[in-house]
Amino acid sequence: MEISTPDGDGFRPLDEKSLVEYIKATPPLLAKLGGTVDNLHVKEVGDGNLNFVYIVVAPSGSLVIKQALPYIRSIGESWPMTKERAYFEAAALRIHGRLCPAHVPQVYHFDHAMSLIGMRYLEPPHIVLRKGLIAGVEYPLLAQHMAEYMSRTLFYTSLLYTTTTEHKRAVTEFCGNADMIRHTGQVVFSDPYKVSQYNRWTSPYLDRDAEAVRQDNFLKLEVAQLKSMFCERAQALIHGDLHTGSVMATQVSTQVIDPEFAFYGPMGFDMGAFLGNLILSFFAQDGHANQGNDRKAHKKWILRTIEETWNLFYQKFMALWNENKDGPGEAHLPTIYNNTDVLQLVQANFMGDLFHDSLGFGAAKMIRRIVGVAHVEDFESIYDASKRADCERKALNFAKMLMKERRKFTSTTEVVLAIQEVDS
Structure with missing residues (x-):
């Protein structure tokens, strides 16, 4: 370059x-x-x-x-x-x-x-993933490719692989992106929970729903914890805005673009953003259904992709960790974590926290796309406002539940079942 x-x-x-x-x-x-x-x-x-x-x-x-x-x-x-x-x-x-x-x-x-x-120009048939999902296109390698991208970028820029000196130097450099970090903190963790001139929603249908978000004390407690984590936990170099509009895809290629919000932050923010946007796409599908395509098969594929993305990420991330457990990373020194039992305990604890972080951040990203400043085409392209609001309400109710109850989930299988319950 x-x-x-x-x-x-x-x-x-x-x-x-x-x-x-x-x-x-x-x-x-x-x-x-x-x-x-x-x-x-x-x-x-x-x-x-x-x-x-x-x-x-x-x-x-x-x-x-x-x-x-x-x-x-x-x-x-x-x-x-x-x-x-x-x-x-x-x-x-x-x-x-x-x-x-x-x-x-x-x-x-x-x-x-x-x-x-x-x-590089990502030539056709590459299209923005969000647009493909709206059109009902399935991408058989999407989960595998996104798991590969997230596992490698997150692991290799974390203290699981780098020295403290290298990590702090990189954290310091990307602290220069503070304006973008502050902007994200505002629109994701603050604006949806208060009256803001930039907030909007499908009015009048969601007026009460937006007000309920602003009055939900338990939701505010959870989002406060997530905001603190977002601002304070410099785990890895995250993309910072990894939604389905930041991915270009074909049946065989997946390319991640637009990391202008990148900084050293919590790993779960990237995973949560991607999974949260897949869930938004799921709830939007009924608004795009017609007599020729009821979108039921596509909804099942999205749910499989949600499960597979986390499960493949888990496998790939753990493989990188095990391959490099005696490497330069200073998070868990091999002289201390020097037997299989203790290493497995540390890994289970780390991945459990990462899973719950991802669910929390995913929920926050969903909420802000429904009652905050910047919405998603998945819903916005549903021209019948009443139908759009019905889809958004299901997504919003699921997101609120997920944020408040994320710690009870132990697998993406359970998350998918909860999505189906809200959708029924």
Whole structure:
């Protein structure tokens, strides 16, 4: 990856015309397009909340340009946001790409002053996973690939593998992404539980439901614990926003994108975000059912994927731990945890806590997508507001129960049964 040195405040947002000139003057990008900007096709596809995203295709190559704006794109300049997130996104892509190259797109170029990343274009038939799930597409390798990505990125950036010195150095670097961490803390753990100008929901159908969230003292106790954990526990380099809109997929490929919220945080936040968004997709399916497809088979597949993702992650993470139990990691020194019995006790305790953390964070991510600021297309694309609200209410009720009662669950099989009970 080539990194350009920032030159004062040299930032300027690029449009399609100025982007072509930028590429022409940037050798690493120009080389990926065959050395010429002739016959370029440029398309802006940034339909997210934050950034400009351009797909650039030439006869001899292709790439994606992503540029961070100094505010939230979906809201405007009234909600400023640091452009520095581009630096941390590029750094996280580089680190996670080294640890799991099969499931992270390659970065070609990073320009600090321009808050700009040039990276691999995930060509069709790659589509955003969320859109595929809405369309009823099944991805047979999704659970395996996501388990591989999370197990490798989380294990190898934790103290289970690294020394304290290495870990603290990395934690310190990513503390620079504090604005994004604060933003996540606000929209996930704070705004949904109080009156906020940015909150919205399917009104009037969910007015009472939103009010119930704001009045639920036990829910507030649990979310306070989760927020503390999110802010204070620097376990591993997490993606920080690992929802189904941050994954591009085909039947044989799964690519994780957009880690601009990356920092050293609790492992369960990534697992919870992914599982929570799969659960949201499950509850949205009835709103997309029609006479030609009742979505029942797709709902069963989503539930299998939820189970398989955690179970495969558990297997892969434990395998990495056992392979490296005598390695450089300083969390559990082999001179202390020097027999099978004690190591198994430590592992069981660690994985049990991680499972419950994941359920709690997953529940928080679900709640914020229903009564908070940024919603999900899974529900938003259900045009009948009454039907949409029915789907959202089931998801919200499940999420509230899951957050408050997560410690009683011992397996994803039990979680799936609880989902089916709410759905019945």
